[in-house]
Amino acid sequence: MPTPPASLGTVVTTLLPTGLAMSPTAMPGSTYIPLVPGLTTNPTIPAGYAQSETISPDGKTLLVLTSGYNLVVDANGKKVPADSTQFIFVFDVSSNKPVQKQVVSVTNSYVGIAFSPDGTKFYVPGAGEDNIHVFAFTNGTWAESGAPIALGHTAGYGLAQKPTATTIAITADGKRALVANRYNDSVTLVDLINGKVIAEQDLRPGKSGGTSGQAGGEYPNSIAIVGNNTAYISSERDREIVVVDISAASPSVKARIPVQGSPNKMTLNKAQSRLFVASDFADLVSVIDTTKNAVTSTVSTVAPSSVLTAAQARYKGASPSAVALSPDEKTLYVANRGTNSVAVVSLAGSTPTVTGLIPTGWYPTDVRVSPDGTMIYVSNEKTPPGPNVGSCLGYATVPCPVKNSPVTFAPNEYILNITGSALLAVPTPNAAYLSLLTDQVASNNSFGKLPSAADAQTMAVLSSKIQHIIYIVKENRTYDQVLGDLGKGNGNPALTEFPKATTPNLHALANNFVALDNFYDPADVSGNGWPWSTTGRESDAGARMLPSNYAENGGGGSYDWEGTNRNVNVGLAGAARVAANPLSKDLDDDVLPGVSNVAAPDGPDGEVQQGYLWNSALRAGKTVRNYGFFIDLTRYALGGTPYAALGIPIDRNPFEHGKVQAYAANPDLAPLTDQYFRGFDTSFPDFYREKEWEREFSAYVTNGNLPNLSLVRMMGDHTGSFATAIDGINTPELQVADNDYAVGRIIQAVANSPYASNTLIFIVEDDAQDGPDHVDAHRSTAYVVGPYVKKAALVSTHYTTVNMLRTITDILGVDHLGLFDSTQGPMTDVFDLTQTTWSFTATPSALLVGSALPLAASNPPALALKPTHDSKYWAQKTKKFNFAEEDKLDAVAYNKILWQGLMGNRPYTTGRETTKK
Template structure:
C-alpha cells in the first residue's frame, strides 16, 4: 500500500498463509513478517490418539497451529506477479465466468433447513453408492430412513463440506457465507475454555445488541441472507434462526420478548411460536403418534401449544396453502440431531436423531403434496460437522437437495461446501452474492429443465422401538451428560459430546476412530 500519496491506495497483494492477522516490516526494510493465525500447512489426518491409553482424538481447534511467514519485500515487477497469484488463489477471475446451472429453472420458492453437527459417515456412510465408511455409521438407515431415501431418490453429495469448525462460526457461515474478524478470533478463545460466551446468532454476552442499537461485532460485514432478501424484495419467513428466550436464568432479562428474533430485520418475519434450540422439545409429532411422552420434557410450546417444531410450522403452512401467499424464502431450524448425549431421562441419541429425521420427512411430504411443489427447491444442511467421525475429513457433512427438478438418483462427487448452498439459493432467487466466498463457490449442477422427479414423497417413521428409547442412569457418562446445558447451542464441548455419542451408540468397548483432516479432494482424485 502506498501511504505517502495524498490518498493511500493499494499497490498489490502478497500471498501468505491461512488467515493473516498482522504484518510488520523488518527493521532493515528488506522483508515482511506475517502472522498466519491458522498456519500454512496441510491439515493431515488425525491418526495419533491422545489422552489416557489413547482414548481421545485431537480436537479440531487444537490442530490449528499458527505460523509466521517471512516474505522478501518485492519490487514492482515481483509485486505484480504476486498480485496475479493472489487473485488466482482467491478465484476472483472465475466470478465472471462461473456457470449458472439454475438459470431459467422454474423455481420460485426455496426452503432452507439447518440441522446440527453431523458428518457424512455418521449418517450416510452405509450408502453403497457413496464414498462412505460403514464402520463409522452411528445413525444408519434404521434411525434415518428419510435422509437415506431422499439421498437415494434425489442427489447423494459425498464430497460436501461445512465451512465452519463449530456452531459459533457455523451459524454465521451458514447465513452469511463468511465470518467476521471478531468471530474468527473469538471462537478458539471461547471453545478453548477461556471464559467467553456463545457470541453468535445475534447476542453478545447474552445481550441482543442489534435490538439495542449497538453494532453486532459477531455479524459479518456483508450482513445475512435475509438482509440480502430485503435488499432484493424477496419475501421470507423465519422458523428458529437467530431467536432466543428468557427461560434460562443466565440469559439477560433485558431481552425484549420470549423466543423472539435477535435481529431487527427478522422481527416481523419470525414465528415466535417455533421453539429455539432446545433438546427438551420435539422436532416431530412422533411422540404424540406413539403416545411416548417420556421422550420429551417440554410437551407443548408457544401461544398455540404446539407439540413439536413440525406441528407449529404445519399450522402456518396450511394457511399459506389455503391463501396462496407462501413467501419465496423459508428458513427452518431442525436442531434435535444435536442430541442430549446420555442425559438420564432424556430421549436417547438414536431417538432424537430419529425424531429429527422423521420431522424432515414430514416437512418434505407436506411440501411435495402441495400446489407449491412444482415450483420449490429444498436445501438441508448441517451448521457444522462438530469435529465428528468421518474417514475423509471431520468437516465433510450431509447436504440434501430436494426438488422436482433434481435429476433422479444422482451421485455428485464434485466438491461443494456451505457457500455452494448459499450461492445456489441466491441464484435461484435472483439475488447477488453477499461476498467473494459465495460469489466464487461452485453452484450445484444436477438439474433438469422439466419436473421429472415430481411424485409426492411419503415420510417414513422410524421404528417405535428406537423413537421410544430413553437414557438410563447407567448409560455411558450419564453423569457428565446430566451436567450438559441442552438449550444453548454448543454449550457442550464437541470432544465430550463425540465421546459420549460414540460409546453410547457403538458400545463402550468399541474404540473410537481418529478424527481426520485432509486436503479437500476434487471429484477425479
C-alpha cells in the same frame, strides 16, 4: 533481488473448506513454519489460532502469540495441565530467516502482546483471567516474571458475562501500560514499575461525560499510544476510535473519531502523526491525522482495481485484520484475513493505493516487517485439520472403546485440537514479482471468474421456475457419521454412528436425489457455523473470539454469533428488549444500548449490519419467514429462585395456547419470526417444531402466499438434555431419529402440496464438529430436494456452504451476500432441468416407535428398535453438562460418553487415511 522468472515456478496450492485456496510459499524464498510447541506428552499437537505478533525494539526477536483451544489430554483421557495452555513462539529474526528459539507457555491469552521499549520484557493480557502476565529475559531465555498483575474486575457488562483483558500497549517511557477490557468497555492504566492498577476509564459516553444510553466505546479492541500521554482505542461494536488522555492519574476521553466498518488492529508512523486503522466489514484502512483527530483518507484493501470485475468490487469479505509499515514508510502492508493475502499499499502519492497482493496461509491475523524492509512476517490463524478418524463425535480426546478393547485410540482429535497455525516469512517482492503474486491471489479467490455459459443458463432457468426456497440448517454432523454406510460414494461405514436405521429419511434423500460426498462446512464449530451459514463469511471479531469462547482455563469469550452480545438481545432495544427477556430490566442504560451487533456484517453497498441472507432477500422485495434462526436462548434453561419464573415453558401446541416460544435477536428478523417456533432447546423434540412449521405452511397453501424464503432451524441432531427431554426423545439415537423424521415431514409436506413444482429445499449442517470423518474434519452432509434435482445421483464436485448460498441467491434472483459467494459458483452439478416431478414420503425410524411422539398412522415402521441405553443411563452420564446453548458443555467428556454409549466394543479406525478431495 534477482530478475524474476516468467512464472513463480512450482506453486503448492491447498484447497480449503471455505472454497478458497492458499499458496503461502508462492514467493520464492518464502518459509512457512507450522507452529508446534513440541509438548513433552503430546509432541505432535499443534498450537492453533496464532493471533498476534510483535518485534523487539532491536528488530532481532519476533514473538507470535497463539490463543487456541487449550485442552490437551494424555492417552488415558486425563487433562494435562502443563500442556493445556496458550503459547508464545520466540523467533530469532536477526538474519531475516525465522529461527525458532523457544516456546513459552501462558495460561491464557486473547490477542494482546507487547514489548517494553528496552526489549527486556514483554507483556500478555490473560483474557478471562483479567490480568497481565509479565515475561523477562534472564540467562538467555524468556520466562514469566512474578505473579500476574490483577486488573480487579468482578464481571463484564451484560448477562452472566466474565471480564476479558484483550490488547495492551506500553507508553514510550516503559513505565505504564494500557489494557483494553473487552467486556467492560473500558481501558485500565497500569503502573508497570510497581505492578498495580492506577485507574480505569470507561469508554462509553454515558460514563465518560456524554449522554447516557448512547452507544460508544464498546468492545475495545486495539490500542496505540502517542508518546506517554494520548491513547487511541478501536471500538469494534461502535465503529469509532476513542481518544483518551492518559497524562494524568485520572484518564479522560477527549475525542471520538468515527470510522467505516469495524476497526481492529492499528499502527502509528514513526512521527506518530498518522494512525493506520484496519476495518472489517468495510474492507478498508482509515488514515487518521493524530494532530487533528480526523480521518484524512481511506483505501480499500481487497485488490488492485484491475483484478476484480466491476460487479465483484461491490462486495465485502477481505476482512483486513492488521497493518504494518515498511521502514521507509512508503508502503503499508495489510493482512486480509478473509482472502488469505497481504495487500501492498503504496503511500507515495497523495492517495493510498493498493499495488498488489501477496498470498499467505489460512487467515492471516497479523503482519510485521523486518527493520531493513526485506522480509514480511505473517501469522496465520489456521492450518487445514485433515481427517479426524480417531474422533469420538468430534472432540475425541479420550479412549472411546470400552475397557480391554484392542484398539489403540488417538486422543486430541477434536477439530479445534487438530487445527494448527503457522508463521510465514516472505521476501519483500519487487514490482514484477508482486504482479505474479497478485495473479496467484486472484486465482486462489476466483477474482474475476464468472460462471460458464452453461451454468448461467441453468441458473437462469431455475430462477424462472423456482419461486420458493426452504433453507434448513441442522447441527454439527459429519458425512461419515451419518452417510458413511450409504453404499455409494466416498464413505467409511466403520465411522457411521447414525446409520440408515436411525436416519432413514436422510438416507432416502441422498439415495433418491443427490448424494454429495465432497461437501464441506467452512466452519469449525457453531460459533462460526452460523455466520458461514447465513452470510457466507465470518467477522474478524468472531474469528478472533472463537477459540477463546471454546477454550478452557478462563477463556471467557462471549457467544456473539447469533444475535446476542454478552447474552443480551441486541436485536431489540429499550422496552422490547426487556419484554423479550425480563433479565435485561436490571441492566444499566449504558449496557449495549441500541441494536448494534459486533458480529453482524455489512451489505454489499455498505448497508450497516445488513449482510445476511434475509437482508438480501428483503432488499430485492422478496418475502421471508423465520423459524428458529437468531433466537434469544437465555430464557430456555433458567433454574432456581427467582429466575425459574422467567423461563419460557415448553408447550407442544403453543399457537393453540397462545404461548410465545421465541424472541428474535435480529432487528430485521423480529417482525418476520414465528414466535411459536421454539429455538435451540435440546429438551424439545423437532417433531413439534415441524408441527408448528406445518401449521403455517398449511395456511400458506390455503392462501397461496408461501414466502419466497423460509429459514428453518432443525437442531435436534445436536443431542443433549437427556434428563429433561420430553416424550421419550431422550437418547442420542432417538434425538437424531426425531430430527431425521421432522426433516422428512417438511419435505413430504412440500411434495404433497401445490408448491411442489416451484419450491426447492436446501439442507446443511452449520458445522461438522461432532463426528469423525476419514476425508476431512470439515466434510459434512448436505441435501438438495425438489423439482429439477437429479435423481439417484452421486455428485462428488467440491462444494461448500458458500456454493449453497450462491445457489440460493441466484435462484431467488437476489444480490450476493459478499465477496465469496459472488466469486464462487452455484451447485449446477446437482440439477437436471428435465426432472420436473418428484415425490417423497417420510418414514419414522423404528427407534421412535417406543416414544410418546404422536407418529402418523401412515407408513409406520415395520418393527420397533431400542436405543443402546435408556434415558436414565444418558441422564446419569451427562448430569453435569450444560445443553442450554450450542457447544456450552464439557465437549471432551460428552463425546467420550456418546461413543461408549452408542458404539460399545465396535472397532474404531485409528489410522489417518489420505483421500483426494
